[in-house]
Amino acid sequence: MTDSELPETECCAMNADNISLDDPQLYFNRELSWLKFNKRILEEAEDPTQPLLERVKFLAICGNNMDEFFMSRISTLRHQAENGALNISSGATTPYEQLEAIREEVCRLNTGYFEVWNDLKVQLAQNGIYIHKIADLSAERQAQLREFFENNVYPILTPLSFDSNHPFPFVSGGFINLAIVVSDKSGNSKFTRVKVPGKNLVERFIRIEEKSAEKAAEFHLVMVEDLIMSNLDLLFPGMVIEKVYQFRVMRDAEFEIEVDETTDILTAVEEGLESRFVGEPVRLEVSENTPDNIIELLAWNLKLPKYLIYKSQAPLALNDFWQIHGIRRAELMDTPFQPYTPRALTDLASIVSKATYKDIMLYHPYDSFQPVVDLIRKAAEDPNVMAIKITFYRVDAHSPLIDALVEARRSGKAVAVVLELKAKFDETNNISWARRLEQAGVHVVYGPVGLKIHAKLCMIVYKTRNGIKRICHLSSGNYNTQTAKIYGDIGYITCNPDIASDVSKLFNSLTGYCVNDGYKKLLVSPDYLRSGMMERIEREIKRQREHGDGYLGFKLNALVDRGIIRALYRASMAGVKIDLNVRGMCCLRPGIPGVSENIRVISIVSRFLEHARIYYFRNGGEEEVLLGSSDMMPRNLDRRVEELFPVEDEQCRKAAIEILKIHLADNVKARELQPNGEWVKRQPQAGEERIDSQVWLAEHRGVWHGEN
Numbered sequence: 001m002t003d004s005e006l007p008e009t010e011c012c013a014m015n016a017d018n019i020s021l022d023d024p025q026l027y028f029n030r031e032l033s034w035l036k037f038n039k040r041i042l043e044e045a046e047d048p049t050q051p052l053l054e055r056v057k058f059l060a061i062c063g064n065n066m067d068e069f070f071m072s073r074i075s076t077l078r079h080q081a082e083n084g085a086l087n088i089s090s091g092a093t094t095p096y097e098q099l100e101a102i103r104e105e106v107c108r109l110n111t112g113y114f115e116v117w118n119d120l121k122v123q124l125a126q127n128g129i130y131i132h133k134i135a136d137l138s139a140e141r142q143a144q145l146r147e148f149f150e151n152n153v154y155p156i157l158t159p160l161s162f163d164s165n166h167p168f169p170f171v172s173g174g175f176i177n178l179a180i181v182v183s184d185k186s187g188n189s190k191f192t193r194v195k196v197p198g199k200n201l202v203e204r205f206i207r208i209e210e211k212s213a214e215k216a217a218e219f220h221l222v223m224v225e226d227l228i229m230s231n232l233d234l235l236f237p238g239m240v241i242e243k244v245y246q247f248r249v250m251r252d253a254e255f256e257i258e259v260d261e262t263t264d265i266l267t268a269v270e271e272g273l274e275s276r277f278v279g280e281p282v283r284l285e286v287s288e289n290t291p292d293n294i295i296e297l298l299a300w301n302l303k304l305p306k307y308l309i310y311k312s313q314a315p316l317a318l319n320d321f322w323q324i325h326g327i328r329r330a331e332l333m334d335t336p337f338q339p340y341t342p343r344a345l346t347d348l349a350s351i352v353s354k355a356t357y358k359d360i361m362l363y364h365p366y367d368s369f370q371p372v373v374d375l376i377r378k379a380a381e382d383p384n385v386m387a388i389k390i391t392f393y394r395v396d397a398h399s400p401l402i403d404a405l406v407e408a409r410r411s412g413k414a415v416a417v418v419l420e421l422k423a424k425f426d427e428t429n430n431i432s433w434a435r436r437l438e439q440a441g442v443h444v445v446y447g448p449v450g451l452k453i454h455a456k457l458c459m460i461v462y463k464t465r466n467g468i469k470r471i472c473h474l475s476s477g478n479y480n481t482q483t484a485k486i487y488g489d490i491g492y493i494t495c496n497p498d499i500a501s502d503v504s505k506l507f508n509s510l511t512g513y514c515v516n517d518g519y520k521k522l523l524v525s526p527d528y529l530r531s532g533m534m535e536r537i538e539r540e541i542k543r544q545r546e547h548g549d550g551y552l553g554f555k556l557n558a559l560v561d562r563g564i565i566r567a568l569y570r571a572s573m574a575g576v577k578i579d580l581n582v583r584g585m586c587c588l589r590p591g592i593p594g595v596s597e598n599i600r601v602i603s604i605v606s607r608f609l610e611h612a613r614i615y616y617f618r619n620g621g622e623e624e625v626l627l628g629s630s631d632m633m634p635r636n637l638d639r640r641v642e643e644l645f646p647v648e649d650e651q652c653r654k655a656a657i658e659i660l661k662i663h664l665a666d667n668v669k670a671r672e673l674q675p676n677g678e679w680v681k682r683q684p685q686a687g688e689e690r691i692d693s694q695v696w697l698a699e700h701r702g703v704w705h706g707e708n
Contacts, residue, residue, distance in 0.1 A: 019595055021566045026589055026596075028677055030560055031073055031098060033585040035105045038065050040605045040671060040679060042109060045116045052123050053332040054607070057325040059116055063318025066109070067174065071253035072424070074102075074282040074308070103307050114313040127332060128218040129324070131205070134230040137222075141208060142230070145222060149231045153202055157228065159235050161192045168301040169193055173251030173279070176225050176316050179294055180232065182239040189242060191297065194235065196225050204320035219327055223315070245294055246287040248316045249302060252279035253424065281308075288313045334607055339368035339485075340701040351375055351493065352462065355471055359649035360493040363659060364477065365608060366701035369484035372473060372491060373400050379460045380408035386468070387414035387461040389507045393454055394426045394478040395433055401479050402433055406440040414461075416443040418510045420453045445511045447641065451526065453510060454636070455643040456629050459503050470500035474645050476612045476629055487611040488694075490627050490656070492645065496521070499645060506643065523644040529630060530563065530637040532644070536617050536624070537567040541574045543620050550576035551618040553660050557611060558585040560633040572598040579664050582673075583610040585633075591675040601673035602682070604666055606694045614660045615644065625656045655704035659697070668692035 019026075044050060045058035081095035093101070121131055134142060159180075160169035171177060176196040183189045206227060208220040225246060232241045281302045286295055288311050299309055330336075342362075344354045351371070354360060362371065377400065379385045388408050395402065409415045417437055421430050437444050447453040456475040461468060477489025494500075502522040509516050516527075523532035537552065544550030552571060559565065559580065565588045572578055578599040580588070590599040604610050615626040630642035647653040663670075669692055671679035684690045 021569050021595075026569070026592065027562065027565065028587045028589055029093070029098060029101070030585055030587055031069075031077070031102055032105060032677070033587055034069060034073075035102065035109065036677065036679060037584040037603070037605075038062055038069070038109060039105075039112075040603060041065065042112050042116065043681075044605055045120075046112070051333050052120070052127060053325050053327065053329060054334055055116075056120060056124075056321055059113065059120065060319055060321040060325060062109070062113060063321065066106070067250055067319060068253075068425070070250045070283040071173075074099075075252040075254060075280060077102075078282070078305075078308070099307050103310075106310065110310060110312050110314060113318060117314050117318075124324070127329070129327060129329075130218065130220045132208070132220060132222050134222055134226050137208075144208065145206075145227060146231055148206070149227055150234065153197065153224070153228065154231070154234055156197055156201060157194055157235060159192050159194050161190060163190060170278075171195075171249045171281075171302065173249055173281075174198075174317070175248065177247050177249075178225065178229065178232075179245045179247055179290070179298065180236075181242040181244075181294075182236050183242055184239060192236075194228065194232075196228060199320055199323070203323060204317070205323050221324075243291075245290040246316055247290065247298060248285045249281050250283040250285075252282050254279070284309045285312050285316055286310070287316070337698050337701075339365055339370075340705075341368045341371060342702070342705045343707060344705075345371035345374070352469070352471055352495070355493050355495045356469070359496065359647070359652050361647070361649075361652040361655060361704060362491040362493070363612070363697070363701075363704065364484045364489045364491065365486060366488075366697045369481055369491075372479070372484075373404075373481060375460070375471075375473065375493070376401055376458065377404040377407075379462070380404040380411065380413070382462065384464070385413060385460055385462045387416070388458070389416045389418075389461075390458040390479065391418045391420070391453055391455055391510075392430070392433070392479055393420045393423050393456065394480055394483065395429060396480045396482045397429060399433070399479075400481060402436065405437065405442060409441050414443075416445065416507065416511055418445045418447060418453050418507070421446050422452055443511070447510055450639070452635075452640045454629050454640045455506070455524070457503055457506065457643065459500070459507065469495060470497075470504065471495050472500050472503045474499075474503070474628065474643065476627060486608055488608045490612045490614070490659075492627060492647070492652070494649075496648060499648075502645075506641075510641065521646055521648075523626065523628075525630060525636060525640060525642040526638050529642055529644060530561075533564060533615070533632070534567055536615075536619075537564075537571055539619065540576050540617055541571050543618075544571070544574050544576045547620060548575065549618065549620065550574070551578070552576060553579045553581075553614075553616040553657075553664065554632075555581040555610075555612060555614040555660055555663055556631045557583045557613070558631045558633050560585055560587050560631075561637055562587075564632040564637075568599065569595050572596050581610075581660070581663050581670075586673060589675060589677075590673055602664065602666070602670040603673070603679060604663060604669050604693060605671070606669040606692070608694055610663075612659075613644070614656055616657055616660055623653065623657065625653050627656065651706060652704075659704065662691065662696055663693045665691045666693040669694065 041058055041062050045055045077095050077099055081099060134145060162168050175198055178194040180192045180194060181189055182192060202224050204224055205221040206224055229244050281304050284298060284302060284304050295309060345351055379388055388405065405415050419430055419434050421427055423430060434444050456477060458473040460471045473491060473493050475489060475491040477484060477487055498520040502519040505516050505519060506524060523529040540550045540552055559582050568578060568588060573595060576598060580601045582601055582603055586601055590596045590601045613628055613630060617624045625647040626644040627647060628644035630636045630644055636642050647656050667682045667684045668690060670682045672682055673679055
């Protein structure tokens with residue numbers, strides 16, 4: 001039995017007198033908690049009240065997340081299992097037991113994907129978007145598609161045989177493949193494999209051109225793998241096509257970076273990326289009709305155990321379904337809204353003027369990200385600006401911020417960029433930007449090998465008649481104009497001298513050899529963030545014991561760290577009321593009598609990705625709010641450079657608290673975590689106002705600026 005399946009009677013039998021907070025039963029397994037998050041995303045794809053193409057989007061997200069899960073998490077567990085590890089930090093079960101529990105959950109999700117896709121196909125057809133099987137099309141259309149195949153697909157296909165004269169071909173990760181059994185004129189069966197081209201070469205869904213103007217607005221699509229399977233006779237002339245099956249392999253995406261005196265970190269990351277394409281297989285997906293002998297052939301050559309082999313009734317590579325979402329039929333998508341732009345953020349002078357005496361808080365995507373772009377762009381042009389420093393983690397493919405920094409350097413300003421090359425799955429993009437910035441003369445720093453730079457900071461240094469001033473932008477989100485449209489993130493603009501001093505210190509520690517003995521305002525990991533959070537939780541415990549009014553409210557992406565969870569358990573046991581809004585993984589088990597009965601955990605999965613971090617401490621009425629980049633995970637606290645910063649402006653602090661309260665009050669999209677690990681969707685109670693937090697924030701955007 002896994003810890004996520006612990007019966008409620010067993011977990012509720014605990015009492016404060018005999019509980020050890022190290023008891024593994026008090027913690028959900030990290031991997032299973034992540035899969036529960038993907039289940040919540042699947043539920044959005046199932047929801048008939050969602051616009052149709054948004055349901056397709058959520059299904060695509062499910063597929064992408066599942067791929068990344070296997071690429072990032074499974075290899076470590078597999079090695080632990082094969083090396084005989086008895087226990088690991090994320091739960092009480094052995095690695096083999098965890099792998100089996102993961103398999104059961106993934107199989108349930110795969111069944112859900114199939115059922116949702118079948119429903120979506122019907123709904124799409126009813127709205128003029130058809131996904132056809134080629135065998136069901138007219139002879140005329142099949143001929144049209146065959147011509148397309150000959151001209152556009154056939155030339156890039158390479159059949160690879162497997163027999164005594166041909167070794168088993170290397171199978172790239174992430175691509176759909178066809179396992180084909182053919183026979184010659186003598187009746188001898190042979191095995192061959194064809195790799196389906198990726199979407200960078202041929203779109204997954206190929207549109208059939210319509211001659212009728214009446215049907216031109218409709219979308220008639222076929223899938224590229226179906227097109228290839230329908231024309232295999234052109235690839236194997238003179239052979240009989242006996243059977244065709246689809247399969248797909250995912251490979252381990254983790255790689256080690258080794259830097260010595262002859263290798264710089266950029267080169268080391270590039271070399272590491274090469275290893276990703278040949279990493280060991282971590283999952284084999286096969287179409288449902290694949291017979292055992294083909295599966296055994298693939299598994300043997302890929303050296304994969306049975307527990308990493310999955311049959312799927314749903315189409316493989318669901319992440320390609322973003323293409324359908326890209327059809328952009330307005331009536332089948334979320335209603336667009338115009339992000340709010342505060343009046344004070346019209347130009348650099350007004351921003352600097354306002355930020356000199358009052359901080360500015362932006363909540364994207366309800367607030368436009370354009371003022372941040374304009375802030376940096378206009379700083380690049382302003383002759384009074386002397387220097388710009390910024391961190392980059394995930395950058396958009398066509399970044400106006402990069403353009404602005406290059407222009408700033410050309411204008412003679414000092415420009416320093418701390419660019420994280422090791423941002424997973426964004427390494428190639430970041431390497432390209434690093435080279436462009438370096439060619440423009442920008443100081444580009446990559447940070448230490450053992451730490452990821454995840455803090456989101458920008459500092460602009462400008463001269464005034466009264467001397468040098470620093471304006472700082474700190475955020476939970478990346479400096480990425482595209483994700484700012486779909487991620488819920490909080491940015492903060494301030495000229496607070498203590499915060500500016502801390503930001504300067506932090507940049508100096510990242511770009512030079514400065515060793516800081518502490519910060520005035522910022523909590524920075526890996527040295528100070530954990531202890532700063534623990535001190536504040538303990539302060540709330542003390543307040544509860546002395547006055548009985550302790551309260552904590554956190555909004556974050558993930559709660560995994562055992563030390564932080566133990567502190568929250570101690571707070572609950574002391575009587576502190578705790579509300580947690582955790583988007584993804586949560587290893588804390590709420591509702592255990594004597595331990596966590598004062599803790600409520602909700603998760604919101606909706607139109608926008610909940611990405612903001614808000615940490616609220618009531619502190620006896622001297623309320624404290626921390627914002628920033630860090631979740632409560634060991635990697636954030638111990639192996640990354642992260643920052644949390646206090647909201648010292650009273651109006652901004654109150655606004656942040658109200659935003660947190662709106663999320664915690666959600667009774668439409670919120671799901672509440674139960675002691676047994678299940679998430680139950682909240683419903684408005686009798687007489688209770690219906691609150692969809694994201695809808696509320698979109699409708700009331702600008703309120704937190706005091707302008708509406």
